[in-house]
Amino acid sequence: MAQQASENTSLIESLFEIFRNHGYEGTTISLLSEVTGLQKSSLYHHFPKGKEDMLKAVVSYVSAQIHQYILTPLSDSKVKPEKRFTDLIVTIKVFYGDGRKNCLLNVLNLGDAKTEINELQNNDYSAWLNALIQLGKEAGMTQQDAAVWAERFLIVVEGTLVIQRLTSDTHTFENQMEYEQKQFHQLLKQG
Amino acid sequence: MAQQASENTSLIESLFEIFRNHGYEGTTISLLSEVTGLQKSSLYHHFPKGKEDMLKAVVSYVSAQIHQYILTPLSDSKVKPEKRFTDLIVTIKVFYGDGRKNCLLNVLNLGDAKTEINELQNNDYSAWLNALIQLGKEAGMTQQDAAVWAERFLIVVEGTLVIQRLTSDTHTFENQMEYEQKQFHQLLKQG
DNA sequence: TGTACTGTACCGAATGTTCGGTATATTGAT
């Protein structure tokens, strides 16, 4: 039942908000119950294998979202690279609530985790990274420059989320994304 | 008893490793007991107020470390800014185990936490940020440039830790720190 | 003897999970 992302997306989205905000251990079934409005036993009806199944459903859902709203547009060669990058930043802002919402990548990889979920996330990260590298190359960067730039961009995104969560300064994310815009164009002029 | 960082530093260091690796909720007393080799009662003897007290001791300890090994050298005006920055990066590499070890700042600020510990960490972050800004200014940057640069540096540090934890690519941290070195000198030439 | 620490046993509360059962909607055969 768990993989049915068909129409219980609002349920999964609720779970998503909790997991990204509290991490796996910090998320309790009671909390999920509160937030979804469903009783614990009802949650187990939707996800028979329990908490981990709920997380898997969330991760799958998010992965699909990323492909649809981030990776696909990023690889759309009909659109100019500069515009694709600008669009990406807009999407990212929405996805992370202007930096107020965490990234699952950060929150789920604690402990000694080398789980199936970890691999899924790793794949998505790689896909994202490669799409960015490709974009950089299409925009005129060398392979080397594009690789460095792409990795650095994702690092800045993740890092900004950490810092903004700490300081609660809502401008941090905006500022950094602006900076990334400038850097992008500057790298193109150089190359 | 908890604040006595006198000679049980090896104990606190063990606790530190667990907390930074598993977060607060992910850290159980049993786990702490396993890792330290102490029974629960012994742990509670050292930290009568329990788990939160252990975390406080860790945070205080880390804060002291940061002041001693990072903030103080960073503000040593007898040393050239460029060298201070290079030294900082060396220290950071050690502190984060070349990117293999987490940052407490990231790991402890999940959920809706607005605790006393949170404030402590916020102070340390601010102090670090300000020291970097000061360094930037001493190196010739404008206040504005220094502020942007300093924030960005810390963002990159945190972000790199997140990404490296995900990919287990041990070169990420090194690469990014090298990049920061170059950026630093480039910003100075510009200004 | 006194003080610092450890080992064992235990507790209440919270955790994730399961069970038995209800209500409603859907289906299939007549």
Next chain:
DNA sequence: ATCAATATACCGAACATTCGGTACAGTACA
């Protein structure tokens, strides 16, 4: 169209386990 059978969504109460924490007798060493 009717009625039984099934499927789906949900709930309340209990489950076993683990959680953080306590009590207390014992040990080591001064």
